[in-house]
Amino acid sequence: MISRNKAKFIKSLQLKKYRKLERAFVVEGAKSAMELINAQYRIIMVVATPQFLLKNEERLATGDFEIIEASEKELSALGSFQTNSDVLAVAETRPNVALPIREDEYTLVLDDIRDPGNMGTIIRIADWYGFRQIIASETSAELYNPKTLQASMGSFTRVNVFYGDLHAFLTPFKAPVYGAFLQGMDVHEAEFAEGGAIVIGNESRGIRPSLEPHIDHRISIPRYGQAESLNAAIAAAVVCDNLMSRRKR
Amino acid sequence: MISRNKAKFIKSLQLKKYRKLERAFVVEGAKSAMELINAQYRIIMVVATPQFLLKNEERLATGDFEIIEASEKELSALGSFQTNSDVLAVAETRPNVALPIREDEYTLVLDDIRDPGNMGTIIRIADWYGFRQIIASETSAELYNPKTLQASMGSFTRVNVFYGDLHAFLTPFKAPVYGAFLQGMDVHEAEFAEGGAIVIGNESRGIRPSLEPHIDHRISIPRYGQAESLNAAIAAAVVCDNLMSRRKR
Numbered sequence: 001m002i003s004r005n006k007a008k009f010i011k012s013l014q015l016k017k018y019r020k021l022e023r024a025f026v027v028e029g030a031k032s033a034m035e036l037i038n039a040q041y042r043i044i045m046v047v048a049t050p051q052f053l054l055k056n057e058e059r060l061a062t063g064d065f066e067i068i069e070a071s072e073k074e075l076s077a078l079g080s081f082q083t084n085s086d087v088l089a090v091a092e093t094r095p096n097v098a099l100p101i102r103e104d105e106y107t108l109v110l111d112d113i114r115d116p117g118n119m120g121t122i123i124r125i126a127d128w129y130g131f132r133q134i135i136a137s138e139t140s141a142e143l144y145n146p147k148t149l150q151a152s153m154g155s156f157t158r159v160n161v162f163y164g165d166l167h168a169f170l171t172p173f174k175a176p177v178y179g180a181f182l183q184g185m186d187v188h189e190a191e192f193a194e195g196g197a198i199v200i201g202n203e204s205r206g207i208r209p210s211l212e213p214h215i216d217h218r219i220s221i222p223r224y225g226q227a228e229s230l231n232a233a234i235a236a237a238v239v240c241d242n243l244m245s246r247r248k249r
Numbered sequence: 250m251i252s253r254n255k256a257k258f259i260k261s262l263q264l265k266k267y268r269k270l271e272r273a274f275v276v277e278g279a280k281s282a283m284e285l286i287n288a289q290y291r292i293i294m295v296v297a298t299p300q301f302l303l304k305n306e307e308r309l310a311t312g313d314f315e316i317i318e319a320s321e322k323e324l325s326a327l328g329s330f331q332t333n334s335d336v337l338a339v340a341e342t343r344p345n346v347a348l349p350i351r352e353d354e355y356t357l358v359l360d361d362i363r364d365p366g367n368m369g370t371i372i373r374i375a376d377w378y379g380f381r382q383i384i385a386s387e388t389s390a391e392l393y394n395p396k397t398l399q400a401s402m403g404s405f406t407r408v409n410v411f412y413g414d415l416h417a418f419l420t421p422f423k424a425p426v427y428g429a430f431l432q433g434m435d436v437h438e439a440e441f442a443e444g445g446a447i448v449i450g451n452e453s454r455g456i457r458p459s460l461e462p463h464i465d466h467r468i469s470i471p472r473y474g475q476a477e478s479l480n481a482a483i484a485a486a487v488v489c490d491n492l493m494s495r496r497k498r
Contacts, residue, residue, distance in 0.1 A: 117366065121480055130473030155476045188494040224379030224493050227404050230486070231370055237483045238490045244473050245437040 002047060002070050002078070010047070010078050010090060016142055023093050025144035028079045033089040035154035037063060041091040047075060048087035080146040093144055099133045099162045103175035104195040106243065108134045109166060111211060112202040113232055116141040120151025121233040122200070127155035129240040134161045135169050166199075170214035173197060177216050178243075179207050180235050184218030187239055192247045200236045251296060251319045251327070259296070259327045259339060265391055272342050274393035277328045282338040284403035286312060290340040296324060297336035329395040342393055348382045348411045352424035353444040355492065357383045358415055360460060361451040362481055365390040369400025370482040371449070376404035378489040383410045384418050415448075419463035422446060426465050427492075428456050429484050433467030436488055441496045449485045 002010075012018040013026045024044060027036050030052065037043055043065040050069055053060065060067060070078075075085040099107070108126050113119050119141035126134055141148055143161050170177060176196040199215060201207035207215070221230060221238050230238070251259075261267040262275045273293060276285050279301065286292055292314040299318055302309065309316060319327075324334040348356070357375050362368050368390035375383055390397055392410050419426060427439070428448040448464060450456030456464070470479060470487050479487070 121483065124476050124480065125483060127474045127476035128470075128472055128479055130475075132474075151480075153476065153478075158475050221377075221490065222493070223377055225376045225381075226379075226407050227373050227376035227402065229402070230377050231373065231400075231482075233480075234370065234374060234483065234486045237479070237487055241470065241487045241490065244471070 002068050002074055006045070006068065007074075007078060010088070013090065014080050014146065016145070019093065019142075019144050024090055025093055025149070026079070026088055026090050026146065027149050028081055028085075028088045028146065029150075030087055032149060032154050033087045034059070035157050036089050036091055039157035041094070041157065044090040044092060046087065046089045047078065049075065049085075052086045081150065096163055098164060099135060099160055101169075101173055102133070102195065103173075106131050106195060106247075107197045108236065108240075109169065109177075109197050109199040110134060110136040110140050111166060111199060111207050112137050112139045112205075113200065114139070114141055114203060115232075116145040116147035117151045118203065118231065118233045119143070119145075120148040120153075120156070122236050123148070123152040123159050123161065124155040125233065125237045125240055126159045127152075129244050131240070132158075132160060134159055135166060136161060136163050137166050138163050166211060167214070170197065170211070173214070177214055178219050178239070179212070179215035179217070180239050181206065181218045181220055182229065184220035187219045187221050187242045190217065190219050190242065190246075192243045194248050198236075198239055198243065200232055200239070203232045251317050251323055255294070255296075255317065256323075256327060259337070262339065263329050263395065265394070268342065268391075268393050273339055274342055274398070275328070275337055275339050275395065276398050277330055277334075277337045277395070278399075279336055281398060281403050282336045283308070284406050285338050285340055288406035290343070290406065293339040293341060295336065295338045296327065298324065298334075301335045330399065345412055347413060348384060348409055348418075350418075350422055351382070351444065352422075355380050355444060355496075356446045357485065357489075358418065358426075358446050358448040359383060359385040359389050360415060360448060360456050361386050361388045361454070362449065363388070363390055363452055364481075365394040365396035366400045367452065367480065367482045368392070368394075369397040369402075369405070371485050372397070372401040372408050372410065373404040374482065374486045374489055375408045376401075378493050380489070381407075381409060383408055384415060385410060385412050386415050387412050415460060416463070419446065419460070422463070426463055427468050427488070428461070428464035428466070429488050430455065430467045430469055431478060433469035436468045436470050436491045439466065439468050439491065439495075441492045443497050447485075447488055447492065449481055449488070452481045 045066040
């Protein structure tokens with residue numbers, strides 16, 4: 001049984017304001033919770049059904065965090081989603097630390113990705129294609145939003161995301177910067193250097209004009225049909241796939 | 250001002266049960282509504298703000314449907330989404346008609362895509378890459394679900410989607426059938442015939458084993474990092490992109 005105060009604390013973390021204030025966030029569901037517990041995050045508490053606790057007893061015993069038993073019903077009432085009601089974990093957010101410039105690998109640069117589902121999906125794509133870091137504009141969807149975390153399917157534990165000024169990041173960046181545009185060089189014909197940055201723009205407005213001077217190569221996904229555009233996460237995946245299949249090493 | 254009865258009718262269409270019963274559905278937002286009006290759908294009514302009606306007067310005047318003026322507040326109360334509150338259109342659903350086997354182009358085959366956001370995104374991808382038809386298992390997310398329609402960004406008006414038995418479709422299919430699996434031939438090295446079918450499986454379980462005998466080529470998106478899998482719509486996009494870039498013609 002979870003105390004009223006703790007339930008209130010966990011529920012407050014559905015709001016960004018309290019996530020910032022408490023420097024804490026919640027992940028829901030067995031897969032994400034276990035990935036979090038195994039990653040370099042400081043866990044504050046795990047709330048789970050007796051069945052889940054029994055099944056994961058060994059792994060949980062080694063952790064330095066509070067374990068609270070709760071019914072599925074209590075868990076659903078605490079979480080943001082209707083499903084995933086066997087466990088949730090509360091952890092400390094990580095400080096937003098500037099990422100190093102790495103010119104022998106690729107960094108994803110997100111200019112105002114607003115939808116948390118897209119943000120989480122892009123983190124999962126970065127993790128699949130082996131990108132270790134993402135720089136997102138401060139206007140982009142928050143990493144610790146429950147929808148971002150859910151869409152990332154645990155990949156947020158492996159990809160470093162820094163929110164900051166994209167001009168400041170791109171100005172000293174010497175390796176090639178590629179940007180995804182509706183008009184540009186066919187991505188199927190583009191040549192990709194060993195390392196660089198890929199800029200993905202906002203869902204409806206694309207890359208903001210003031211960033212264009214930083215972009216060395218405008219690339220574009222050829223269209224064979226009639227849709228006006230592709231979803232931002234889809235475009236990111238197609239660019240990453242082309243990049244990794246033909247990148248110079 | 251919209252009558253109580255009409256408001257009740259429109260709101261009922263948020264539920265699949267009433268969409269089936271009334272053979273009608275709702276699209277929200279200017280882009281989707283105008284694409285619908287310009288497509289081969291029978292429109293029942295358009296509910297819009299006075300500003301929207303004035304701006305689109307000419308196009309709307311040629312239509313054979315009822316036009317109802319409403320405030321933004323009334324429109325938000327009628328729709329499923331918080332935004333998109335300047336117009337909604339109600340149209341008749343199309344009958345679910347079996348699609349022809351086309352062996353000189355590609356058909357997307359969806360085995361149990363459950364999430365309406367993924368379904369809509371895949372329709373948009375099909376439209377971008379020039380696929381004219383999709384066959385979806387009956388367990389797949391519904392075309393007329395508001396989230397499917399929204400994610401498709403108007404592409405549902407251009408791509409034909411048929412819900413039916415995938416065995417019945419694939420049994421007489423003679424062109425190559427490719428299936429996206431976690432283990433298979435590297436999609437970057439795959440050769441693609443002029444026409445065929447691409448099978449995309451369920452978000453968590455993939456393609457069901459009983460469909461495997463229909464699949465001629467198991468293809469797989471190479472993983473360079475650590476994510477366990479890619480989202481189903483992302484996988485569909487990457488496969489379509491590789492296919493279109495190297496398809497024989």
